[in-house]
Amino acid sequence: MAAPISSPRWYLIQTKPRQEARAEENLRRQHFECYRPQKHGKTEEPLFPGYLFIRLDRQLDNWYPIRSTRGVxxxxxxxxxxxxxxxxxxxxxxxxxxxxxxxPRFQPGERVQLHGGSFRELEAIFVSADGEERSVILLNLLQREQKVRVPTQFLSLCAQPELVMGCRIE
Incomplete structure (x- = not known):
């Protein structure tokens, strides 16, 4: 009876701490196909810190060098x-x-209104995004402007944009 025909598959490699790039480079030098997903932003960061994917044929490829590869x-x-x-x-x-x-949903300096949480129905100034789900806003509390982090889902643009923090009038 003939052996079943195999084909290359993807497998997951755990790397040593903060050595994803090193492991990938050393595996590629050994002619292994690798994939290390990266988040794109201000700096490129691993999507899965401490891991990368490798494509191998279980029946044809020698797995032993992988385990002793620097960074793996x-x-x-x-x-x-x-x-x-x-x-x-x-x-x-x-x-x-x-x-x-x-x-981005909002631009720095735009007037926004809160629709949830403790500050419901207040107006504020959008400062910046803080990750994917939170935003930093400038809120006037007790006659002082305070930076506050809120869920972005609680924000909407005010109906009448105006000049705020040196931004253009729309």
Whole structure:
């Protein structure tokens, strides 16, 4: 009976702390196909710190050099067997990371209104985004302007934009 035909699959590698790039470079030098998803922003950061993907054929590729590669901690396994990652997951990651970043919902200096939380129905000035789900706003509290972090979902643009913090009038 002939052996089943195998094909390369993606597997997950755990790297040593903060050595994702080193592990990837050393694996590529050994002619392994690797994928290390990166977040794009002010600086490129790993999407999955401490991990990268490697494409191997379980029946043809020699797994032993992987374990001793600088920067590699281990191959992720269950029951002592390396666990494959679906190709579709890798493709979805690549597509999502290749898509252009969305335009920010608010621009610094724009007047916004709060629609939730403790400051409901107050107006404020948008300062900046603080991650993907929070924003920094300038709120007038007790005759003083205070920077406050709020969930971005609680904000909407005021109906009548005006000049604020040197920004243009619309």
């Amino acid at each position: 901690a281990r191959v992720i396994s269950f029951g002592g067997e390396p666990t494959p990652v679906r190709d579709e997951l890798i493709e979805q990651l690549r597509e999502r990371l290749a898509a252009p970043a969305e335009k």
